[in-house]
Amino acid sequence: MAKYELSDAVLVKNYVGGNEQALATLIERHQSKIYGFIYSKIQDRDICDDIFQDTFIKVIRTLKSKTYNEEGKFLPWVMRIAHNLVIDYFRKSKKMPMQRDTEEFSIFSFMSDDNPNIEGKIILEQVEMDLSRLIDELPDDQKEVLVMRIYQDLSFKEIADLTGVSINTALGRMRYALMNLRKVIEKKQIILTN
DSSP: OOOGSSSSSHHHHOOOOTTTHHHHHHHHHHHHHHHHHHHHHHHHHHHHHHHHHHHHHHHHOOOHOOOOOOOOOOOHHEEEEHHHHHHHHHHHHTTTTTOOOOOOOGGGTTTSSSSSSSHHHHHHHHHHHHHHHHHTTOOOHHHHIIIIIIIIOOOHHHHHHHHHHHHHHHHHHHHHHHHHHHHHHHHTTTTOOO
């Protein structure tokens, strides 16, 4: 049986059982989607590499501690870890870009007038963090579909396949997630615009 014919669940089980190659297969299988997601938020290769590595360090620790509950949701789980690490990165960096001075780049380029609107960027990042907190309040099945659709840019067919439900169920969960978000936003009178 070829390595790509094994499901994520079987590979996770094999890795926990001591097969190191199973983890390499999982990383190889999902690397472009996970790395692409991180890069879409950070857009700095060095930092993306660090966050990608940190993501899999957390994955390895969780799998080795045998606290991971395999329900056929390996990729969404790893994407959630990556997403949380991206948020942690923005919190630690106080929303200011972390760059090193080079010949092509100087920190002063962030202070010049050609920067569209640093205040707007900070507000947008705050909106994204507020929205992330609201999404965390959703029921797990709704949150999962919303994160996969919005943040991971998966089609409803891909979501249905990954979660083991019909496309109509995935669409319904997305609909309820959006309705619940609207209710919470109205109830708490949250302003999500810049």
